[in-house]
Amino acid sequence: MFHFLMATTVRRAVLTLPAAPLGSDNPLPALRAPDGVHDLDERSRDGLPRDMARQIGYEPLRSLLPVQIRDGYRRERAEREFEAVVIENEHLRVTVLPGLGGRVHSLVHVPTGRELLYRNPVFQPANFALNGAWFSGGIEWNTGATGHTALSCAPLHAALVPAPDGGAMVRLWEWERLRDLPFQVDLWLPEDSPFLYVGVRVRNPHERPAPVYWWSNIAVPEDQGSRVLAPADEAWHFGYERSLRRIPVPEWEAADRTYPLRSEYPADYFYEVTDGARPWIASLDAAGHGLVQTSTGRLRGRKLFVWGAGGGGRRWQEWLTEPGTGGYAEIQAGLARTQLEHVRLEGGAEFSWLEAYGPLSAEPSAVHGSDWSAARGAAEDALEAVLPRERVDAAYEAWRGFADTEPGERLAVGSGWGALEVLCGGHRLPGTPFEESTLGDEQEPWLELWRTGVLPAPRRVVPPGPSLVAAHWRDMLETAPADPLTEYHLGVAQWHAGDTAQAVRSWERGLALAPSQWPLLRCLAVADALAGDAARAADGFAAAFEDLAAESRGGEPWTAAESALGQEAMAALLTAGRLAQARSVWDRLRPALREQGRFRLLAARLLAAEGHVRAARRVFEDGFELPDLREGEETLSEVWSALTDCPLPARYDFRMRPPV
Template sequence: MGRTTLTVTELRLPAADLGPENPLPVLGEDREKVLPCLLQDGYGRSLVDTALPAVVLENDHLRATVLPGLGGRLYSLLHKPSGRDLLFRNPVLQPANLALRNAWFAGGVEWNLGSTGHTTMTCSPMYAGSVEGPDGSPVLRLWEWERTRNLVYQVDLWLPPGSEFLYVGVRVRNPWPHEVLAYWWSNAAVPRTAGTRILVPAEEGWHYGYTRKLSRVDASFVTVADRDAADLFYDIPADRRPWIAAVGSDGFGLMQASTDRLRGRKLFVWGTGSGGRRWQSWLAPGTDGYLEIQAGLAPTQFEYVPMPGGASWDWLEAYGPYGDFPELPLDSWRSVADAEPVRLFSGSGWGALELLRTGTDPLPGTPFDALGEEQAPWLALLDGAMPVGDPLSPPGCTLVAWHSLLEAAPESWTSLYHLGVARRYHGDTLGAESAWEQSLALAESPWSLRCLAFARPDRAAGLLLRAIELAPHVPGLAVETLEALLAAGSADDAAAVLAWLPESVATRGRLRLLDARIRYARGDIAGARAVFDEGFEVADLREGEETLTETWCLVAGTEPLPAAYDFRMVTE
């Protein structure tokens, strides 16, 4: 039967550096999905050979490669007898703007907990350790504190000797007495070919395209040959076991099955249109593309499942070659779910900090520690007062769950800034505005100026102009300033700001696009067109964003959109 090995190693890939976090908190309608996290939008499009921490689980049939530093992504699942990967193995690590925190990368299996969308954890480290499995083989445990919902989760990867399936035991725990809305989807990317078929035990489902309509359809409604990007959520009858497979014309492909709690199943395709092809080459250059088969707690990705206070939910998933429905030994895995892991990699210090704040006992099997510099100001607040930082230095993320502690904290520009963000998160916009005004009265900072600009759109342009003078090296602030000036009809002022921004900021793709929009607003259509002709790449172009297409239409009229700029999700 052989044996199973667990090896800590490195995976070398051409990768784009994630860059620094954006210091500007999300204050709009998505704030509850993102805060207390900050956006990860500091990446570019330059790829450099990079060593990524990896853990490999291997038996006679499968070799699973996991990236603990990137959300615990199951990067590869090699089927050793055939020499073929069951997953789409991306040859590069190229972040793009698809996740709740912006940065996301294609390929492998992603574990999504939190809010609707790609998890805030997808490009962040997780704790990783090993425990002894129920059969004596090594189990790789991944765990973290999900910060937007304050839930604890673990992902145990178990590859028994002789098994043709990799088992993934997932446990999500709500350590609080109150109910939390839960969301989970396991997203598996698989190679796309013209002959790929999707097999699933359902006759009907719900189709969602980028026309923003959800409609009831036959389960065969979406295929790999479709022109436009689409989601198809399958309605698996309650008396059938939940599974999904993507197989090629030769019958080989990935099967994903699970115990009953994880009943949702979905297909996502980019489409064969020019925009879909462009997105796939953008995310995974030099490949034939991919599609995704997914499994979730709810029937669709537009809803949550209420999780009672103190609840612990678990299920077992299986990944392997398509064939007979695999055995799912949930109870066997449960017998080791509480085992204390031998540490391989550390995650964040946020879980340990929350345990200190609340006095909550640690949950078995998922130890949190690793307190570091990011947690230091909040540890100080637990002792009575936050340190007062340099007003020109980014103040870091705001722990919005610490609202009451911030209300009682001694006033400083720092504490009042964070109080404003926390109040805004909880829907108190007037209170947030007052806190930011008080912060500015104590010390002028670009961070409170920018937040106040959000609360006072009538004053936004002037407030942001002052903010960018104080922090010209912050790309996100430059973008918001130029957009506010354009919205206020002050294209000349926008051009002046763009002219004195540091080159490292002004030459970013997002700023080049704004340059074209500013030129057009000033009547310089030829100059705006020249920006496109010179070429630029908006590294953080959002999935479904129309700004690039709309600006091209303004400056080029009815000329066809060049392929390099065509990211349309729906072909016209």
């Protein structure tokens, strides 16, 4: 344990949870654009405030590169230990998981023993992060682009840093790779404070401007008596129909939407907080007790996300934890009014702010009364009584004086990507050191490219490692000797930059001499698919899978490659009506892969296309799960409805919007 003169303590701990394994990352480069579940219908753009419309159109992601997809997780859980850091004083006990995106797993009000957050009793990854694996519960730090951060299940650097009151802060930091920006999160619990302070800074060390996204996402317990309050009379409603519309708060379409269970379908409510008003959001139960979050003015946005009371939303809640566990809603705070926006950060500049999290109690008759102004006023008055706005502003100013302080004792280690970028870019980032000691095997070939101008050949035959796609890496690849592996990575970088024709040329050049052809064939097949040539894409995927199956060796990287490419190949062949080739891919699969949920679904589709509808239905009746079922994905209901007119079984009902 680390002891300090103040009453606050910081200690290492071990958290044990039933946990599903994360498995291997998908080795295939993520060439396709993000799935679009948060894309805005074009008709909704008319009439939006000018600044909102501009930020919605500012630098959306073209791809998830250089990040890899994390889809190797499963549903079987076993007890697992997670390294944790506990910050505690007489009011709060805060449990942080540096190895899982710095998530605040638990926030306990010590005098009452009450958990202020929704604390998930299991670790169950699901397909909600930008790059796949995500889990529900606690407080997460979402940065990068619209959606849950690609760092949801990734380790962050963590260390002790002196706090403004003489105690200790826990600093979390990492290099966010989608936008090439470093960030830090400083958690600080003053001696007598019932509020956790969180100082956040996002820096742009480059000369060019960069788009920034930040939403702090707080999972809170949900029941019939839970009400979410914020200083707003209007909100922007965004549902899975992908339309954005301004609605009144609290009532809309004959229901009070500030009670999460009074909506049927999942939806976002982005509150229109008045300029200059104190930004805050709270979730209070029937007795008027709960959690409040407030911040300095930079973090202007506030949001409520509800799963709703319908069958699909309840099924998702079960999917993310275990049956019998209470549900949750999310209250959030962000840089913009909505999560569809990205905010411009000039080169060499930074965004910073301070957040505060703690217990709040307000008169229940006012909080749950029919007078919305009185209800939110009661909550705001209660907040001002326990944490005046001026105290938050003063804490921010005090924290700014410590934001550059170099970390002391290390508590956890993140990735080596930040060290690579700092070394190659010559960046100076006081307070967040990305040390060369963190460089690892994945960074090694890129470090050699930077030092020698040559991308080294791998020492053994393995699927290609992750590609780097930023402009400076693309420039290095263009001047490196043009061997097949270099052409492969160069094509990926060109593709990311939007130069699809040049990417195809690079892949075709590499193919001519490549001893391992399947990575290049697969890239070319994706290019054909996105160009609308389904037949040629199907041929390409089939050839790529055939080459992989012939070359594949034992071990997890090869199994992950076969799984990912096998799924793509079968889906492309079914789309093109190439049933015999799809069956051939199925026959070449390792038996263990055929039992995976995605392949069970593909088997049902193949059987139905071959005319064996009864056998296809039996696949559903026997039961299977899609561990990586995507947020908003309707594949299960679509395939089922093609097989039968019977209602969709509840176990497969993950629908997040009304029938169209």
